[in-house]
Amino acid sequence: MMKLYFYTLLFVFIPGIVFAEDGSQLWLRYQSLPENQAKALSTVITSVACDEPSDNLAFGELQVAWRQLTGTELPVTRSVQEHSLVIGTKNSKLIQPFGLSKELQLLGNEGFIIRTMKHQGKDCLVLASEGETGVLYAVFNLLRTIQTVLPFPSSMNVKEKPAYKIRVLNHWDNPDGTIERGYAGYSLWKWKDLPGKLSPRYKEYARANASIGINGTVLNNVNASPEILSAAYLQKVKALAAVFRPYGIRVYLSVNFSSPAALGGLPTSDPLNKDVRRWWFAKAKEIYSLIPDFGGFLVKANSEGLPGPQDFGRTHADGANMLADALKPYHGIVMWRAFVYKSGMDDRAGQAYKEFLPLDGKFRSNVILQVKNGPIDFQPREPISALFGAMKHTPIMPEFQITQEYLGESNHLVFLAPLYKECLDSDTYCSGKGSTVAKVTDGTLFPNPNTAIAGVANIGEDTNWCGHHFAQANWYAFGRLAWNHELTSDQIADEWIKLTFNDKKEFVKPVKEMMLESREAAVNYMMPLGLHHLFAWGHHYGPEPWCAVEGARPDWLPSYYHKADSLGIGFNRTLSGSNSASQYNSPLREEYNDLSSCPEQLILWFHHVPWSYKMHNGLTLWEELCYTYDKGVQQVREFQKTWDRMEPYVDAQRFKEVQSRLKIQSKDAIWWKDACLLYFQTFSRQPIPFDIERPVNELDDLKKIKLNLQHHN
Template sequence: MKRLIWICASLLIGCLYLQAEDGSRLWLRAATDAQATVTANKKSPTVDLAVRELQTQWKGGAVKLLLTQAKEVSRLGRDGFRMDGNRKGLTIQSAGEQGLLYAAYHLLRIQETGKANGEILVEESPAYDIRILNHWDNLNRTVERGYAGYSLWQWDELPAVLSPRYEAYARANASIGINATVLNNVNASPQILSATYLPKVKALADIFRPYGIKVYLSVNFASPAVLGGLPDSDPLRPEVQQWWKDKAREIYKLIPDFGGFLVKANSEGEPGPHDYGRTHVDGANMLADALKPYNGIVMWRAFVYNPSGDDRAKQAYLEFMPFDGQFRDNIIIQVKNGPVDFQPREPFTPLFGAMQKTPVMAELQITQEYLGFSNHLAFLAPMWEEFLHSDTYGQGAGSTVAAATDGSLFTQKLTAISGVANIGEDTNWCGHHFAQANWYAFGRLAWNNTLSSAQIADEWLRTTFTSEPEFLTPVKRMMLDSHQAVVDYMMPLGLHHIFAENHHYGPQPWFDKASRPDWTSTYYHKASGSGIGFDRTASGSNAVAQYFSPLREIYSNPATCPDKYLLWFHHLPWNYRMKNNRTLWDDLCYSYDRGVKAVRNFQQVWDEAERYVDAQRFTEVQSKLKIQARDAVWWRDACLLYFQTFSAQPIPYELERPVNELEELKKIKLDMKHHN
């Protein structure tokens, strides 16, 4: 009887402990009651952080932190590190203070994932020099494409009041190797450069500095006119150039390690050099010259498209390729992973591999603008892994996107990768507990672009939830399957951009009226009685010509084009025979049905995991999965019922019937706005 009481009491205590989690600790949940012996051969705010993290969390023997310029260590760079030893005692060496901090987090990660047993022999150096989050945060604390509450940055209280979440944010980023952040929206307010806001930026930079994080700002190209009172912001006018030089001097006097500027110019109504008959080169080089004395850089976005009759997917390539090699050496061109706009699945933008004389960096979207906001579970590492491993053939076979951007394929002074942040004021930071995994995955891939999605998911689950195999195996499978599931119930087989007007959340494939054709859905799917899909072959927009051989030939032929890009590159009849011998229409129906079934299966997987998860996080994820399951049916019914009006074919009888009426679905309106 006593034993039974003891067991019940133990279970009750366990349940109470599990209920104590709200997601605020992210993946940094290690117990802090250790008393490890940690020594360092140098004291500094950054090294002291490394010592503190290990002292309180490392459950092994003595650790020596050595800052050294030894050849075998310095070749790893200031962020790289080397560790040698075992649980009884080990030595960590780096050429830079940040490297020692990254090593501390690496050691704690392998401890928390159960991989710190036996000999610990590790050499690590990051794939990219700059691993940066882009916050699309506005000065009024709204967040464009933000689904986790208001901005972290409480501008009205800064610099006097410093939220503890600022340091928690820096720590979380440093733990996964992120070393830079853009604080504000690419649709930038000139006011961020004002004397009112720069001291606020300085306050954040001071908090982030010990964690190795540099601050960058998005700038409005019209700032000299709006903020400085000049007649215009023509980049070739000496007065404009001088304004930017003076502003750079002002910034660096406050923030000596300021990173530089991110620029969205002549895109979606934002001002830029084209306003004065100048080029992207003129505008970017002017800013680069202003930053050059301070080792600052310019990240110039290639997200440009004009309201023309040409295929939107071609325009970044057409606009930037003629300038390859003309940009200053402290400029890097920031390119979205796909040629349209962060769609659930796109082929890579052909600028990757093609721009060989100018550094190019990838812009990934962590926030789920087109993937169900913070309501849908969509682990994005598989999408990013697919993108990074795509072969551009820019220098023959093996010229992957990763190689074309990390300095291993082309000689380049700058290497970087960016992710549009999904972080907000919500207690769990990201709105959905599993959305934290995308922040984590971005950092890990920015550090090591060869990591597999499975390894990243495994690390995140072990550190965020538990290492119990009965939990890990099914939930990891759910994560790895989730991106494909979203593609299946939203836009399979290469369909893209058939979202509702303004908000990009629900389906609106019938949307056909906007201020410009490429802001409609019908522009992209072109469904008619003759078939569906966007013809980008030589008989259509010829976007395939922007890819190197053999890709252009592979994509040009529907028989060799991968099914996942089929309707991206081809307009095909409804009865086109797929590789699996189904008709295109039937395969489309099966894809939508597969997506719905997958999400329902996720619900079952999560329900079975209840005993391994605290009550709060379990219930909150369960609730989100219910929303996702309903939304998947909404997507399936809206798309299939609408496309059926053109195919005039039945949904295969063995599949589940639609449960909605098309006309009722057309009446759904959600009040969410903004574009980016």
């Protein structure tokens, strides 16, 4: 088997010359500052004062970046000098004279202060935290400011702490190296090589996560193999944990609920069985003896055929609480996924609510329900899950998808910060107006010992980590919003562009506009107006609204969701239909139930709407559907034009690679438009408006397309 080796390449910036880049450095490129910027920076920071610099990870990161940014070395001192950068924890002898102890205590081990202060009449810049990880976060914050805020401020006063205590990536990686819904090559984790051989990319992965405040990683697929809990694999997990620990990252594992039987040889995995409980308690003790800072378990149970407590007549609470009890002595947590649905129910969108609401308040304090942003499955647009506004006595954590399972995989440029923000800023009305998903889950409205947020990772062994260069922005955006959900999509895109490419306004402005428009464009050319799950069978890459597979469950097929007929299209979830709209709090339930008040971007999610229904702009539903699909196609073509104009500002390698993906996206947008409009036209029997682009495909030809994308998984 051919071995692949990865190298971190360092490129030196020479004005007027753009060198090739492969994307391997992500947003940690530290490109040389222009002479005037470097000079201005050197007047504010002339040296660094630090305890034991040789053992200080934060100092090491600062010094490496400083060399690359300025071409100089920061002199190190053991005392505060004029214009010193003073870094350390609150216990540092250098930090103590500044009187920050009480402030830092309130910010915790991960929070930090960056403040311009005076010491014995000397101006200096102080980076301080209660813990070492907080100091590292402060250094990354400063380095981000140096590269994105121009001119560098002569005075700073920053005080931050994370919005969520646990900010975790979920890796759907399998022991054989494949990744479920992975589109950037095979897994980073080389299980066969571990624990003896450590890839240098493990450290780079940890650095990248620390730079945006991610502090946890679930190493394996939620469709978990019991093997991950074997003694041999725990030694491998221990080796990864040792690499990640200095960067403030804890490891977690997805566990298979049948592990006591499958791995331990017990005749049952019933959570109320004494031997089963004893097995889990012993397994927890074994794990923590190897990994004292192990984070806990992620569990997918009684969902899509996976085993769970319901197999034994028990509830989700019974299963989660058994695991929570085993982890509690070690301060571990259980993240119990609420992604459940059964065949034969009238509306998959309402099933999780029906299953979990009766259990509200019955979970242990170290259990968190992990709830997908929408009630179906990471669709391009969904309303928020009703569980966010229903579970008032149970900690809940949002789960977002960073990997683009339903958004063109690694071929489409779709910036997901607007999607994350749309969910986090949505009002649940669970405690009156202003009860946003963010406030429900971050401890603002319902104080909990643990608050958390998760993102399904898009990371693989591809040189640029994520397959598409712009897909890196979604990893970045998740981390930044997990740290501070009040950031705007504009702010995040602006940072990422400047860090990943350059800060030239001629480049930043148009590229940012493209990114901010890209998610809405994808909705437009895929599934506008509340349409959902029109994807092809299995791989979810392209359109197949006509999909019919013999013997398949109805809720695995697009017709279950779009319900197109001669009268209209859309899923009736109102009082006269499945009544899932009633799961939302007032005034949302009334708004969604009424066709005239339902937001048009969700109208087909909640209503079966006549083809001739008049939209707010005077167009019929059919006409609006046609114009919206066409708009999506035109938006992607504008992305192509925008990117082509950026060639002078981007290295040739990344320019051509992004350009190539945009060509694919443009073709796919036409594919989506033609497939959906030609198919739905067989029901509406109305003409496609003559002032939009004609279909270039025949419906019969589109129905013959069968992609084999197994190599992605």
